[in-house]
Amino acid sequence: MKFLTLSVIALLTIFSRPVFAVSETGQTNPTWHERSKSTATWMWFDIYNATLFTQPGFNQSKLLDDDQPLKLKLCYLKPIGREDLIKGAEAVLDKELAPNLKQAVSNLHQSYVDVKPGDCYVLEYQPSSGTQLKLNDQLAFETKQSGFKSVYFGIWLGQNPLSDSLKEALLTPLEKGAKPLS
16 A cells, blocks of 8 residues: 555656746746747758747736746757857847946856857846846856846847847747747
8 A cells, every 4th residue: 555655646746747846046936838939040051949938927018028037048050159149149239238238248248158059048037036048057147137138138039139030930929829839
């Protein structure tokens, strides 16, 4: 009987899917839902796969607002140098940023490293903890600077994105009210 009870507990543990997860810091974080995917291309080359995540209660009209959690994962298919990552970002970033935002962008750019196929950068924003950039699940940068989320996620999702087609592919499922992919 004891074996049966332990087996049931083990199966429930393995097959149950929690609505909340506990982070390494002990904070409870709502589950992320994969909402859309697309591939960024340049000329005829696929450069990276982009995946957009939201949390329960997501409001499309507040996509880049500071009270809206958001996560973007970029998994590289080609090697890209640190300087090219920075040039790409700077090509679409507002040239008239406030000094505090300009400094935060500079700090994030200092954290960039060359990427190789299979590397993934994750840009994640939580209202309570700010913006984090992780490379292969390792924290590379973080800031609680107000307005930074809109500036940096705007590179892909803002009014002047790196790629209009990538932005459209990531946002159209949200606009149409599509169910999460996961």
